Structure formats: C-alpha cells, structure tokens
C-alpha cells in the first residue's frame with residue numbers, strides 16, 4: 001500500500017477515485033468496481049476520473065502504478081483492500097463493509113480467493129474481448145504486458161476461450177454452492193465480500209459478451225440482485241455486446 005499526504009483537497013469534497021477506462025468510457029477494472037460499490041454501500045459521494053492504462057502520470061502523485069487510487073481530503077492511497085479498510089475505519093458511522101473483526105477476516109479470505117482463483121479463471125475467458133474494447137492509446141501496452149504475463153498471444157487466448165469457460169465453470173463451484181442457500185455472500189445483506197466477487201463479474205460483463213454463467217445458475221440470480229443495488233448502479237453501466 002502507498003499512502004501519501006496531499007494538501008489541495010478539503011475533506012468536505014467528494015472522494016476522488018482514479019478509475020480505469022477503456023474505449024467508449026467503459027469503466028471495467030474489477031479492483032475499481034470493488035471501491036465503487038464500497039462507496040455506494042457507505043453512501044459516500046465520489047467522483048470518478050477516467051484513467052487509461054498508459055496514463056500512469058495521473059496517479060504518480062500517489063506513488064502508484066495501479067488503480068484504484070483514491071483521494072479523500074489530505075489522504076491519497078492505492079490498493080483496493082487497504083482502501084476498503086480505510087473507508088471502514090474513517091467512516092465507522094456509515095454501514096459496515098465487513099461486519100466487525102470476524103467479518104473482516106472472512107472477507108479477507110474472499111479477497112484472497114477472488115485474487116488467486118477467480119480473476120485468473122475469468123481473465124482467460126475475456127482477455128481477447130477486453131483487448132477489443134480498449135482505447136487505441138492502450139492497445140500496444142496491453143498486448144505487450146499481457147502476452148508477457150500469460151506467455152500467449154492475444155489471438156491464442158481468443159482461440160482458447162471455450163476451454164477457458166469450461167475451466168472457469170469448475171472454479172465457480174464454491175460460489176455456486178453457497179448461493180444455493182444464501183442470498184448474499186456476506187449473510188443477511190450484501191457487503192464487501194459480495195462486492196469483491198461482483199466486481200470481477202462486472203469486469204467481464206462490461207468488456208465481454210461471453211456467457212460466464214447461465215440464467216438458471218444461482219450465481220446469475222445473485223448477480224442480478226447485485227446489479228439492482230443502489231438504484232441499479234451496476235446495471236447503469238452498459239454490458240458488452
């Protein structure tokens with residue numbers, strides 16, 4: 001985590017979020033969606049600044065190479081988990097993201113599962129579709145960095161989409177199992193545990209027409225409930241076609 005002190009924004013101003021942006025202003029970062037949902041949950045005003053992959057200069061002031069970066073009064077910070085922790089500690093009078101210490105620990109497990117299992121399974125399904133929906137200014141950077149990361153070309157990833165979708169379906173088993181009996185991952189009401197996973201589905205929904213889950217899947221029904229939260233916040237961002 002990087003936290004720096006900045007001096008030019010008063011605490012009374014809306015929280016500013018540097019938010020990843022693709023072509024046609026698509027806001028698709030799963031890490032940024034976690035924070036968008038967390039801010040809505042806490043009822044905090046926020047403004048979102050479109051930031052492209054190659055606009056690292058915009059977030060250099062926070063000593064960060066990744067988004068989200070938030071600026072709240074004098075505090076600027078990155079890392080989605082640390083931002084959630086910061087919001088929880090700074091705004092304790094607002095609805096809780098974790099539901100106490102035990103809830104925070106379990107949510108930490110969901111965070112780790114999302115990062116280590118869900119994201120790697122999903123990215124193999126949607127990487128080529130993401131490439132197709134990036135702003136032209138980011139195409140070379142994305143191709144070079146992702147081909148290096150995955151050891152495959154974008155075109156090879158595209159050819160592997162059907163197999164990746166099948167594998168992803170297996171990775172979703174624990175999520176599907178819990179959602180057969182629970183409406184929300186966090187218990188009686190949605191909280192950060194739900195946002196971590198929903199954010200990954202928004203990443204796919206906004207950048208890829210691939211059908212990750214079918215309409216009769218409990219995950220699909222949960223995602224529909226998530227899309228309806230906060231006056232349809234998630235749904236107000238157009239799905240890829």
Ligand SMILES: N[C@@H](CCC(=O)N[C@@H](CS)C(=O)NCC(=O)O)C(=O)O
Pocket residue numbers: 020029030031032053065066067068078079080081145
């Ligand atoms: N651990 C970070 C990861 C953030 C992250 O990787 N964000 C992506 C956007 S989804 C990013 O900024 N990538 C920059 C790049 O690939 O150059 C967090 O939880 O905030």
